[in-house]
Amino acid sequence: MTQRRAALVTGAATGIGRSVALALARVGYDVAVNYSSSGAAARDTAAAVGELGAKALLVQCDVSDEAGVRAMLAQVGEAFGRLDALVNNAGTTARWKPRDLESLSLEEWDRVFAVNVRGLFQVTRAALPLLREGIDPCIVNTASIVGLRPGPQPLPYAASKAAVVNLTRTLAWNLGPEIRVNAVAPGWMEGDWMKRMLKDKYEELMGKRARATPLRRCVTAEDVAETVLSLIQANRFVTGEVIVVDGGYASST
16 A cells, blocks of 8 residues: 655644645645644644545644754654655744834844744754655745745845745755755735735735736635645756746736
């Protein structure tokens, strides 16, 4: 009997992480569903993975905690024995008033980098032994369009995603040829994240962005998951790339 492939998705409770976990389950991957604080949503994601016929391992871990990360990967190893895919999706942001640098909390700045940058590195490093046991192992990181070009997002978030872009390319160089490393950079995405960012201007500004996008809508979590899945299952000679998923907006403005 052929062993099922296995994946770890960090930040898998909601949004992109949930959509990626479900997409992987649909094509035959067992999935470790990582979350930090959204327990109820993570349990729902794990249940949905199970309903698709896949094994779901629910693992709580703050990816900025090195000891917790090591313990998480030990659990994954016990459950699956290997990893064929790692999706570094866990992320956070900070509060700020656009163009007002004094409104930024340095504690929040440090927290954003601890999760978005150091956390990505810690999970990747701890996962390497399991990835090296996998078949055509691949890592996909969640970056952002604001890591490539200016935007209204908080400075630490944008700077951390620029660091994710650099880490993706640097890790690809360090881990090749055995392990491919790529990233996705979503544009303005429908859902709770942008609702929190845009508040009462969500409908107005998302509509304006959709009208300015060649494909005439904003990106969804499912769009991003489709691209992540493509990078994992196909594109065997692609590494160190950052794929923008924004319906063509960035290339047309």
